[in-house]
Amino acid sequence: MSKDIFFDRVTVLGVGLIGASFSLALKKHGLCGHICGFGRKESNLIVARERGIIDSFYLDPSRAVAGSGLVVLCLPVGLFLETATAIKSSLMADAVVTDVGSVKGRLVSRLEEILSDRAFFVGGHPIAGSEKSGIGTADPDLFRGRRCIVTETGNTRSAALKLVVDLWRSIGALVEKMDPQEHDRVFGAVSHLPHVIAYEMINTIDEIDSSYLEYAGRGLADVTRIASSSPELWRDICILNRENLVRFIDAFIGRLQRVREDVSSGEADRLEGEFTKAKALRDGIGQD
């Protein structure tokens, strides 16, 4: 399968943990010739080039994409639309543009609209994020054995879809196709909501008494690890997926209010029932 794929030139827009790991994976699996990077920090791009993650770079995205058959958006999702607008007239005709963003939904439709004159857009989302960011922990095997969602819409060109799917499979990901709206419901629930909760759990303890954080044990460290994630990135994700996220925050608040009443009135059996149900579901997730 992977033997059929080869790009002479690929552009990675945003050379952070995911962009750099993707570049290293392409190189490791011999899927491309030259990789050109774009990013907002020249110092980071220089280091990426020194380490062989990228082969060249530009500080102007429209110059970076010229001549590339594959362009991958690895910037924070809040920058996707302006970047797509900036690059569209410089794209090689029939280039495939994909992304690694944590939000799909309407963002996919808008990227399709912006890019459709010149290129084929197919959305992607590798489930391999981390609270860590930056190229320091980039890893060519980051996506191996991890799920990667690839979105399919009524506008998706099937050849481009197949190419993006094969590309992720070639670097070890377990590809699953999903509708962009469904993607945002699923990841709004299992990823975006937990991030908001983790951030606000820390801020709540700080509000109660900031000195208490000193007593954090391993439990709190685990629960709040994702609160070390990039504020800029998560600000954008929350706003781009706002309809789902607001609905899910409301559902969560509703459950918390019921548990609060059970705690307050000492409803031992109901509390144990809640916790037992959650434990059984959590034990089923695995990943320890």
Add this chain to the structure above:
Amino acid sequence: MSKDIFFDRVTVLGVGLIGASFSLALKKHGLCGHICGFGRKESNLIVARERGIIDSFYLDPSRAVAGSGLVVLCLPVGLFLETATAIKSSLMADAVVTDVGSVKGRLVSRLEEILSDRAFFVGGHPIAGSEKSGIGTADPDLFRGRRCIVTETGNTRSAALKLVVDLWRSIGALVEKMDPQEHDRVFGAVSHLPHVIAYEMINTIDEIDSSYLEYAGRGLADVTRIASSSPELWRDICILNRENLVRFIDAFIGRLQRVREDVSSGEADRLEGEFTKAKALRDGIGQD
């Protein structure tokens, strides 16, 4: 310091992860002769004896404590009062009774009242819990380098306090004295609240769509790891610390409601401010 401490006979009431680890630590450091266990499951006690964690056991706590100079309550906290009542007339005169429970507050006052005729009670809480339970992962070094809170009240006998402090230090814990009420505020915020949140986060995702849990990544696995903790234990902890917990759940809901409004109205700067503050605080916790 540890050379001064030696108990001919110790009773451990509740031989789970903490009770078994404590027993192994006492033996490893030569702090006791015979360890007698009590527990609710005979099969577990038989295994504990076979593995040399305890030397003997009874299924009746009042028989288990007879002749022991040190008695350690390692049962779920919800059983402390009835167990203390059951053992009090069988305690050796001037025995020291301590515990490892996650709740202190009024529970300490009540244990002091129940036991004061015969013995000296000093509350303890090693910060070494885990979502795991049972003797399978018992470890004599579980408390090494971990904080252990020891409570001091107006009724605490100073010799008993010193003994409990020295005992924990001898097995490697970093002892900190704290008022029982303050203990419950601190751990209500950094431990009890996060447990409730983790349980309800899982239940909320299940409520939204139970099939979504299949898409859990490492972030959700971390955030909800403590939802694998014992429902019985956490039911009791929540109810015993209900006043603080209700107040903290309310504070958390208040913050979530404000964030919900910011998400809904696309208040990017405010969201980024919230997340940035949380990230800075979380990064300060360490423990990764």
